[in-house]
Amino acid sequence: MTTVREIRLKSRPSGLPTAENFELASVDLPAPGEGEVQVKNLWMTVDPYMRGRMNDAKSYVPPFQLGKALEGGAVGEVVASGDAGFKPGDLVQSNLGWREGFNAPAAQVQKLDTRGLPPQAFLGAAGMPGLTAYAGLLRVAALKDGDVVFVSGAAGAVGSMVVQIAKAKGHTVVGSAGGPDKVAFLKAIGCDHVIDYKAEKDLTAALLRAAPDGIDVYFDNVGGEHLEAALTAARPFGRFAMCGAISMYNATEPPPGPRNLFLVVGKQLKLEGFIVSTHWDMLADFHRDLAQWVKDGKVTWKETVFEGIEKAPDAFRGLFSGENLGKMLVKLG
Amino acid sequence: MTTVREIRLKSRPSGLPTAENFELASVDLPAPGEGEVQVKNLWMTVDPYMRGRMNDAKSYVPPFQLGKALEGGAVGEVVASGDAGFKPGDLVQSNLGWREGFNAPAAQVQKLDTRGLPPQAFLGAAGMPGLTAYAGLLRVAALKDGDVVFVSGAAGAVGSMVVQIAKAKGHTVVGSAGGPDKVAFLKAIGCDHVIDYKAEKDLTAALLRAAPDGIDVYFDNVGGEHLEAALTAARPFGRFAMCGAISMYNATEPPPGPRNLFLVVGKQLKLEGFIVSTHWDMLADFHRDLAQWVKDGKVTWKETVFEGIEKAPDAFRGLFSGENLGKMLVKLG
Numbered sequence: 001m002t003t004v005r006e007i008r009l010k011s012r013p014s015g016l017p018t019a020e021n022f023e024l025a026s027v028d029l030p031a032p033g034e035g036e037v038q039v040k041n042l043w044m045t046v047d048p049y050m051r052g053r054m055n056d057a058k059s060y061v062p063p064f065q066l067g068k069a070l071e072g073g074a075v076g077e078v079v080a081s082g083d084a085g086f087k088p089g090d091l092v093q094s095n096l097g098w099r100e101g102f103n104a105p106a107a108q109v110q111k112l113d114t115r116g117l118p119p120q121a122f123l124g125a126a127g128m129p130g131l132t133a134y135a136g137l138l139r140v141a142a143l144k145d146g147d148v149v150f151v152s153g154a155a156g157a158v159g160s161m162v163v164q165i166a167k168a169k170g171h172t173v174v175g176s177a178g179g180p181d182k183v184a185f186l187k188a189i190g191c192d193h194v195i196d197y198k199a200e201k202d203l204t205a206a207l208l209r210a211a212p213d214g215i216d217v218y219f220d221n222v223g224g225e226h227l228e229a230a231l232t233a234a235r236p237f238g239r240f241a242m243c244g245a246i247s248m249y250n251a252t253e254p255p256p257g258p259r260n261l262f263l264v265v266g267k268q269l270k271l272e273g274f275i276v277s278t279h280w281d282m283l284a285d286f287h288r289d290l291a292q293w294v295k296d297g298k299v300t301w302k303e304t305v306f307e308g309i310e311k312a313p314d315a316f317r318g319l320f321s322g323e324n325l326g327k328m329l330v331k332l333g
Numbered sequence: 334m335t336t337v338r339e340i341r342l343k344s345r346p347s348g349l350p351t352a353e354n355f356e357l358a359s360v361d362l363p364a365p366g367e368g369e370v371q372v373k374n375l376w377m378t379v380d381p382y383m384r385g386r387m388n389d390a391k392s393y394v395p396p397f398q399l400g401k402a403l404e405g406g407a408v409g410e411v412v413a414s415g416d417a418g419f420k421p422g423d424l425v426q427s428n429l430g431w432r433e434g435f436n437a438p439a440a441q442v443q444k445l446d447t448r449g450l451p452p453q454a455f456l457g458a459a460g461m462p463g464l465t466a467y468a469g470l471l472r473v474a475a476l477k478d479g480d481v482v483f484v485s486g487a488a489g490a491v492g493s494m495v496v497q498i499a500k501a502k503g504h505t506v507v508g509s510a511g512g513p514d515k516v517a518f519l520k521a522i523g524c525d526h527v528i529d530y531k532a533e534k535d536l537t538a539a540l541l542r543a544a545p546d547g548i549d550v551y552f553d554n555v556g557g558e559h560l561e562a563a564l565t566a567a568r569p570f571g572r573f574a575m576c577g578a579i580s581m582y583n584a585t586e587p588p589p590g591p592r593n594l595f596l597v598v599g600k601q602l603k604l605e606g607f608i609v610s611t612h613w614d615m616l617a618d619f620h621r622d623l624a625q626w627v628k629d630g631k632v633t634w635k636e637t638v639f640e641g642i643e644k645a646p647d648a649f650r651g652l653f654s655g656e657n658l659g660k661m662l663v664k665l666g
Contacts, residue, residue, distance in 0.1 A: 257590025273597035
């Protein structure tokens with residue numbers, strides 16, 4: 001019998017979550033049954049989307065339940081196995097974070113081949129944000145030699161991978177982000193031209209200064225004014241990978257679209273929206289390329305680490321202060 | 334020596350052209366020189382874009398010159414040849430319309446293989462408007478079995494070909510146009526659901542009634558409210574062939590884009606602008622398919638015909654009264 005601790009949702013937050021919305025509880029794990037594995041979690045991720053699941057509202061994922069452990073991405077190590085496919089010491093990935101360990105049917109965990117990358121990278125750079133950048137650039141925007149790439153939200157989890165993957169493939173990259181810390185971070189990871197959009201009156205003019213001959217690819221994380229600037233700066237046959245529109249997330253009513261969308265016709269542009277789950281088939285290629293890029297010093301990332309399951313609520317709440325750079329993680333093992 | 338008549342630009346119109354802006358003149362044609370052909374024009378086209386060339390302003394085509402014959406698409410017959418590649422009786426296509434005949438270097442005319450279609454069709458259904466519809470559906474929108482197709486400006490030269498090509502390929506087609514005459518025309522050419530946008534308060538609601546399960550392909554000739562409706566009605570992975578945006582042509586300042594453009598991400602839509610000249614390589618395939626569809630009674634078109642070169646200015650001015658259905662042509666031969 002092993003005792004593990006987990007974080008449960010005690011009450012539903014109103015607005016920003018407080019410490020009182022969470023509780024720490026202990027659970028006794030018996031030996032795993034037939035077809036089950038017992039996993040000791042090493043790392044877990046906290047992500048903004050989890051806030052939505054704390055409400056009792058219908059969405060594309062069901063709400064968390066009161067009095068039950070929260071869920072989310074985690075990497076861990078098999079410590080005991082009742083399934084022929086797993087043995088103690090195997091590294092696995094699961095959606096059973098927010099707990100120090102668990103018993104679960106073997107189908108609920110995936111073996112992790114780290115290819116020399118640190119295991120927690122698979123919750124960030126080597127996980128969904130990284131694959132989003134990789135698929136958006138290589139498949140959706142169909143990056144080709146000589147393309148000039150523009151990316152908004154460039155200091156974010158996805159954006160910073162877009163910058164580095166495009167640089168690793170030899171492209172000129174223009175990144176946009178808000179504030180001097182993010183600008184410094186982007187320069188440090190090799191972004192050729194950095195636009196501090198908070199310091200610019202005219203984003204289109206700033207983009208045309210950074211890319212006087214125009215852009216071929218736009219990786220859109222924010223929508224709004226950035227999309228207008230990209231349409232104006234686009235070269236003929238430009239491709240836009242439409243990943244998100246942060247500018248709209250908190251809007252109370254839909255803001256108007258770009259006033260220059262008609263440029264799509266004359267310049268023969270392609271705007272394509274995508275969701276990472278459509279491109280899971282690229283994961284093995286991504287991990288192979290990423291491992292090589294990391295080895296070559298071409299791709300790196302930042303982490304903010306909280307230690308101990310009891311710190312997970314603080315880590316989660318810290319996401320909304322917005323000051324952290326890089327992936328927010330909790331180290332459990 | 335042959336005498337032919339031609340229409341020259343006498344003065345630049347201000348607003349709608351008047352009869353006084355044009356003059357009829359006669360020209361004597363000698364026998365064609367070495368490498369030249371002499372062509373008797375049979376048909377010429379009048380098109381709205383010619384109005385722009387009557388201004389003395391820079392554009393993507395140079396302005397017409399005062400005192401010189403106008404230009405535009407024409408089909409004719411070689412009557413004498415100084416070039417080994419052409420012989421009397423050959424049908425040819427040129428940009429030397431607005432005249433009964435001409436001498437020109439052989440390189441300025443293209444031989445026309447009509448495949449049984451009437452020669453004047455190559456100024457309309459078998460020409461640029463038809464190829465625009467064909468390329469937009471088959472290559473840009475990459476039409477595939479079972480797609481539900483929505484087209485705006487459906488009674489126009491391009492739109493009516495979109496409707497018929499999509500029907501010929503077995504698709505369900507929703508067309509939008511303004512007014513009872515256009516609605517009747519669309520029903521006559523087999524459009525499954527016709528929306529009279531002038532009679533609808535809520536275009537999105539009308540589209541969702543016509544296509545309750547949504548649309549897969551949108552062929553956009555107008556932009557604006559139609560594009561918003563199409564974004565709302567689009568199924569996941571919908572493809573939009575962006576051909577034009579009539580709603581913006583006369584706007585004094587750019588109107589806002591669609592308020593629901595963010596749907597591109599969640600539905601993973603692709604919006605692609607295109608210009609017909611990029612797709613000339615499809616012309617032979619288009620003519621082969623079109624000849625078959627016409628033979629099978631699947632594609633037809635309307636023509637409004639003025640007879641005689643002296644009527645060409647009237648035909649041209651008639652374009653702007655907007656009441657004609659189908660291609661406006663002048664019969665010369």
